[in-house]
Amino acid sequence: MLESGLCKYVVLSYGHNAFSSDSMRRMLMERNPDAAVFGHFGAAAGFALAARRAMHTFRTGPETWKHIAVGQRKWANLNPVAEMYERTMSFDDYYNANWVIEPFRLLDNCLMTDGGRAVVITSAERARDLRHPPVLIMGMGQSNPSCDVHQATHLAGPTGAKKAGEMAFDMAGITRDDIDACEIYDCFTYVVEITLQDYGFFGPGEGEDWFKDGTIEPGGRMPVNTSGGQLSEAYYMGLTPLSEAAMQLMGRCGDRQLGTATSTRSPEIILCNDNGGILQTHTCIIVRRS
Amino acid sequence: MDYNKPLPNVDGDTREFWTGCKAHELRFQKCKDCGHIRWPASMICPVCYSRDTQWIIASGKGKVYTFVVYHVAYHPGFEDDLPYVVADVELEEGPRLLTNIVGCRPDEVKCDMPVEVTWERITEEFSLPKFRPIS
Numbered sequence: 569m570l571e572s573g574l575c576k577y578v579v580l581s582y583g584h585n586a587f588s589s590d591s592m593r594r595m596l597m598e599r600n601p602d603a604a605v606f607g608h609f610g611a612a613a614g615f616a617l618a619a620r621r622a623m624h625t626f627r628t629g630p631e632t633w634k635h636i637a638v639g640q641r642k643w644a645n646l647n648p649v650a651e652m653y654e655r656t657m658s659f660d661d662y663y664n665a666n667w668v669i670e671p672f673r674l675l676d677n678c679l680m681t682d683g684g685r686a687v688v689i690t691s692a693e694r695a696r697d698l699r700h701p702p703v704l705i706m707g708m709g710q711s712n713p714s715c716d717v718h719q720a721t722h723l724a725g726p727t728g729a730k731k732a733g734e735m736a737f738d739m740a741g742i743t744r745d746d747i748d749a750c751e752i753y754d755c756f757t758y759v760v761e762i763t764l765q766d767y768g769f770f771g772p773g774e775g776e777d778w779f780k781d782g783t784i785e786p787g788g789r790m791p792v793n794t795s796g797g798q799l800s801e802a803y804y805m806g807l808t809p810l811s812e813a814a815m816q817l818m819g820r821c822g823d824r825q826l827g828t829a830t831s832t833r834s835p836e837i838i839l840c841n842d843n844g845g846i847l848q849t850h851t852c853i854i855v856r857r858s
Numbered sequence: 859m860d861y862n863k864p865l866p867n868v869d870g871d872t873r874e875f876w877t878g879c880k881a882h883e884l885r886f887q888k889c890k891d892c893g894h895i896r897w898p899a900s901m902i903c904p905v906c907y908s909r910d911t912q913w914i915i916a917s918g919k920g921k922v923y924t925f926v927v928y929h930v931a932y933h934p935g936f937e938d939d940l941p942y943v944v945a946d947v948e949l950e951e952g953p954r955l956l957t958n959i960v961g962c963r964p965d966e967v968k969c970d971m972p973v974e975v976t977w978e979r980i981t982e983e984f985s986l987p988k989f990r991p992i993s
Contacts, residue, residue, distance in 0.1 A: 597932065601867035602898075605986060606958050608944045609932040617946055621924035624969035670927035670941075670964075716898060718946050718956050723924065 570691055577694075582807040583684030592680060611755065612677055614846035616669045618723035619758040625724040626773035629671060633757035634662040635779035636792075637675045637799060640754070642785045644796025646824035651679050652800040676757040678798035685807035687814055695858070703817045706742070706837070707854040709735025717846040728843065728850025729766035736839075736852040744768055747854075748833045749791040749816065749826055751809035751840035754798050763841060764792070767852075786824070787831040794824055806842030810853065813838040817857045861980050863935035871899040874913050879985045882977045884916040886953050897953035918975035919992070920949035927964045943967050947989050961990030 569575050586592040596610040603609070623629045641657040644650035657675065665674040695702030711728035713720065722728070737743065744767065754760045761775045769790070770778040784792035795801040795812040802808060816826050816835055827834040837856045843849060868876050875897075878885030888895045891908035895916075902909055925945035931937040943959040945967065959967050960976065973989040980986055 601864065602872070603956050604864040604933065605866050606944055606956055606988075607863070607928060607931075607933065607936040607939065607942060608956055613926055613928070613944065616926040617924045617944075620926060621969065624924070667927070667929040667941075670929060718954050719897070 570689065576690060578689040579686055580689060580807065580810070581684060581686035582804045584804075585682045586803065587680045587682045611846065612672055613669045614717050615756045615758060616672045617717070618720075618762075618847055619671055619756070622724040622758065622762065623671060628758070628761060628773065628775055630663070630673070630676075632761055632776040632779060633676055634659050635776070636754070636757040636760045636784070637662050639779070639782065639784040639788070640793045640797045641800045643791075643794050643824055644800035646786065646822075646830070647795050647801055648822075650796040650801040651681065652796060657800075672756060672758075675799075678755045678803050679800070681802040681804065683802055683804070685802075685804040685811045687807065687811050692858070700818045700820070702858045703814045703855050704858050705853060706856050707736040707738070707740030707852075709733060709737075709739065709852045710850065711735070712849040714845070714848045717848065720847070722847060725762050725772065726766050727762055727847045729763045729841065729852065732841070732850045732852040733767040736854050740837075740854045742837065742854070746837050747790075747839045748835040749794060749813075749838045751794065751813045751816075751838060752792055752797070753806060753809055753842045754793055755803075757799065759843070759847070760792065760797075762847070763843070767839070791826060791830070791832050794821070794826060794830075806851070809840040809842065813840040813853075813855050817855060863980070864933065865981070866984055866986075871901065875899055876984065878913075878915070879977075879987055880983065882985060884918050884949070884955075884975060884987055885913045886916055886949075886951065887911045888914045895952045897955055914951070916949050916951045916953075918949075918987075920947045920955075920973060920989070922946075922959065922967060922969055922971045922973055922989075923948040923954055924969055925959060925967050927967075945973075945989065947973060955987065957986075958988045959990070960988050966991070 644652045662675050709732035711731035713722045752760050752763050782788045798808050826832045839854050841852045889903035890910040892906040894905040923946045927941050929941050941964050943964050945959045946954050948954045972992040974992050975987050976990045978986045
């Protein structure tokens with residue numbers, strides 16, 4: 569739309585009173601009446617089915633996911649607008665959280681949020697005159713396996729992330745080694761693991777070793793979900809990762825700013841993504857500092 | 859006692875399946891062109907897009923593809939069942955069916971465990987296909 573001249577600025581926005589209303593709950597509960605017959609409701613259960621199959625297919629489970637929940641919480645503790653800003657999380661807190669839908673404990677689940685987030689997209693030329701330094705889109709990819717989730721063969725990977733990631737890297741003309749940080753759609757902890765795995769950051773079953781010792785935390789070698797993400801900042805669907813990537817590259821992130829403030833690499837290139845359904849649709853976007 | 863859980867949503871696609879369940883038969887559509895046996899029910903074969911379909915009766919044997927254990931009831935009708943198992947069972951004929959595993963403890967369920975259908979009659983009109991371990 570921008571390149572064809574149909575418009576000059578596009579606002580990409582998300583807002584929801586998901587916490588104080590029952591609209592999100594109703595949407596998730598009413599989606600599949602024939603599943604409700606067997607007591608199967610909502611999104612957590614669908615992703616838990618995927619996670620369980622992954623546990624059967626390669627080495628993963630709570631021992632891997634605790635690093636994601638705790639690592640992202642450390643970022644949220646640096647972010648004053650995060651819902652979990654003042655609440656720390658230890659590995660013990662993670663293991664002591666109640667089962668919700670096993671293999672997911674409460675702390676494997678994202679938040680329900682009242683609020684919103686938006687980004688403005690325009691041409692690189694127009695962006696030069698704006699108040700903040702622009703962030704440039706280097707590459708995009710999309711892949712939608714899109715089967716009915718109960719028939720899906722991609723629950724334990726490769727998900728749409730594999731093809732979408734390859735497309736985005738190809739368009740950007742870079743490799744994984746050029747990525748300074750990742751902002752990953754994280755409705756549940758397992759989704760962060762399978763997404764990074766399908767992008768090729770580690771092989772199937774190598775996630776626990778890759779995540780341990782604070783890889784994704786402040787001070788880590790590959791920061792992930794630096795606002796706290798949907799697990800610990802706020803749930804704004806794809807706008808949680810995308811807006812955080814833009815803010816980080818503009819240098820507007822205060823105590824959680826990538827670079828010297830958090831003993832991490834100063835970010836030039838950030839990978840972010842979104843997915844929909846139960847791993848049924850996937851979009852990858854690679855952005856860079858101007 | 860009145861049945862206090864959600865009832866099946868019968869439509870043009872699924873009527874034959876639920877009629878079969880009432881007779882304690884697992885009925886699925888088989889494509890007359892490519893032979894693919896499918897679920898959920900649909901007008902068109904998802905593999906070859908043919909509309910030419912016949913209904914077959916499945917053996918009722920299969921294995922657990924994946925499963926979860928509910929520790930929270932999202933509908934009051936399931937509160938007394940906690941913890942209960944929802945599984946995706948892969949039938950010998952190919953289709954995967956969302957269902958419950960019964961007849962064993964939740965911590966005894968494993969992926970790829972062999973199971974067979976067992977019928978739960980819930981009303982005059984409906985029976986649900988649930989699955990239990992093959993001993």
